[in-house]
Amino acid sequence: MDRRRFCKDFQNGKSLEEVAIDYLEDLISRNLIQARKRRFNGEIKACGIHDLLREFFDDYCKALPPVARSIYLFSHFDQPLEFLSRFNLLRVLAIFNENVSCQSFPLVITKLFHLRYLQFPFHNDIPDSISELQNLQTLICGRDAKFSGYPLDRSYSLPGKIWMMKNLRYIRMKGLLFLSSPRTESLLTGMPNLEEFSILCSTSCTNEVFSGIPNLKRLIIHLPYEINEIFNRQLDMSRLIKLEAFKFYGSTFFRHPIKRIGFPTSLRRLSLTLCSDFDWVDISSTSMMLPNLEELKLKRCLTFSRKWRLSDENKFKSLKLLLLSGANLIHWEASSNNFPNLKCLVLKGCHTLLEIPADFGDICTLKSIELHDCPPRVEDSARNIVQEQEDMGNNFLKVYIIHNNYSYTAVISLLQTLDQRNPQLFHGHTAEALDSLHATAEYFQNVLENASKSRFDTEKIKSLEEKIRVAASYAEDVLELKSSRIVKVSRWKFGISQHLDLLKAVKKWIQQRNK
Structure with missing residues (x-):
């Protein structure tokens, strides 16, 4: 890394994350890193490395000098984790091999005082000793699994001393996470630098917890797995004034979600999964509640009404991506004025929908319509929209019809x-x-x-x-x-x-x- 360029980027007012993204794009352009998945707007969502590089890192790790700052383990490594004790200056430890398993949190890791980044497939509660890593910024634990609905059967608890780790920026647990409220003395510091937290159990979402993480930008909340613990109170996130991305995984027992969740107006991305018993009017109202909303995803959500009619007042001014998956929607009435800046419309498994509103062809920013396993009548309506635009000389709109093969x-x-x-x-x-x-x-x-x-x-x-x-x-x-x-x-x-x-x-x- 060119330190002069790095310092220059900071002098230009870029944040740490923005500078990191620039360097990541540079590595991708040189084919050292692969962009596995991108968002509709081109932002990197997931990345990885080539197999040859992975094998090189595993072989090189065996001959690392004690002054090494980063260690990445991808495949089978036959040495006990105690070998880490000789790397006193280690800042990054990422263990991707799922076969590495420990019943208790390795003591040797808690002694790596300079550690900034820790990714480790640990599947039990995190102990108090984690607080010894006062320089830690990123904590990722749990089995790697694709998160969709209820795929994970594990839950974890974070210790109370986690509140004393003021440098933490990212907490990502691949399972349901329970977090106790901070003690009074911890509230003086809390975790002011925390920007991402997932997957937090809804029962842990108290005013005290949210007060301790005031600068959070990305949050995933999940209802508890046990039906008898279903959370039945209001979820007020108004304290999280910097929150930009929010995902909520509910259940058919969690009713009226839109009215029971207090969204901060700062939200740019909102995803709701497995929510039920709400009205499309509630969705329309988010256009006024969330003026900065750019992405809206509704997955397997069931509504009272089967008709979504948007009035002239329901204007999603900033919305660029709209995704409806498994919706029980039949009639959809909307005009181009309701979505003036929409770029991408994605419909997945909307088997009851009759058609896409014809006025969507008049949205000048709309670039693509994706249909996944939708009925032929919906596909025909999308083709008609494109044909009408082509007849007028507009060839910017693309339709992608995807079937399950x-x-x-x-x-x-x-x-x-x-x-x-x-x-x-x-x-x-x-x-x-x-x-x-x-x-x-x-x-x-x-x-x-x-x-x-x-x-x-x-x-x-x-x-x-x-x-x-x-x-x-x-x-x-x-x-x-x-x-x-x-x-x-x-x-x-x-x-x-x-x-x-x-x-x-x-x-x-x-x-x-x-x-």
């Missing part, structure tokens, strides 16, 4: 990658090849949509789908490597030619089928 998903993913490519990196014949590849992918998209309705040989259709999936996935990998400007020319040409050869094969198959 891997080949279709691979083709859609490839199309999205092509649509998001940086035109400055591709010129001449390469740009022409990409345009041809885009046309091929669109052709495959239509073939797969028609194949799903076909009455012809099922085995041949499955074989065709698998070939398309392999080609689409490979081409996307090659495209991402080409974007990093390190792929060999021969591999790049092979990735493109493979698609073009498959195009000929598919066309031939279609002709034979028609005969």
Whole structure:
């Protein structure tokens, strides 16, 4: 890292996180880090490293000098954790290997006084001894698992002494987390630097807890697993005046969630999962309560009414992403004035919805509509919106129709990658090849949509789908490597030619089928 550049960035008024993101993007551009997932606006959501780098780190770790500042363990490591005791200056310890298991929190870790970052697959309550790490800024513990609904069967407790760790910035536990209220003397300091907290049990959400974390920016709250402990009071988050992102995982027993949660007006991203018995009017009211809201996600939420009608007063002025997943919505009445800055509309499994409001085509900022396993009538309404815009000479709106098969998903993913490519990196014949590849992918998209309705040989259709999936996935990998400007020319040409050869094969198959 160039220290002069690092200092210059701070002099320009950038925060620590902003500077880190700049360096992360630089590593991604050099293909040292992979951006596994990005948000709709291009922000990095998840990243990883290549297998070769991972193996290099594991081998290098065995020969690290005692002055090492960072250790990352990815695969099996046959030494006991006591080997860490010789790294007195260690600042970063990240153990990704899930096979590393300890019944009690390793004492050797609590002696690493200079530790700033700790990621460790520990699956029990965090002990008081964690407070000895007074320089710790990031704490990530628990089994790595995709969080969706109720996937985790573990719960944890943080010790009361955690409130004395004033340098903590991120707490991320991969399970349900219980936190006691701070003692009076702890409130004088609390955790003023804490910016992210997940996954906090709703029963721990008291005014005293929120007062101890006043600068929180990202928060995930989950209802307790036991039905008899379902939380039945108001959840007032108005003290969290800097909160920007909030996710809430409820249950069918938690009713009227919108009226029972006091959202801070600072919210930019809001996600509600498994909430029930509320009205679409409550959702409409958030447009006035949350003027800064940019992302709204409703997942598996069931409402009283099956009709969402937005009036002229219901204007989501800042909303850029709207996602509805598993909604029991039937009728949706809205105009372009209700979502003046919407960029992306995502509908997943909305099986009862009749159509997308036709006025969505008049939203000049709308760039994409994604439909995942939605009924044909919804797909037709999306196509009609796009066709109407194209008839008027507007070609900026894209529709991605995704069904529950891997080949279709691979083709859609490839199309999205092509649509998001940086035109400055591709010129001449390469740009022409990409345009041809885009046309091929669109052709495959239509073939797969028609194949799903076909009455012809099922085995041949499955074989065709698998070939398309392999080609689409490979081409996307090659495209991402080409974007990093390190792929060999021969591999790049092979990735493109493979698609073009498959195009000929598919066309031939279609002709034979028609005969």
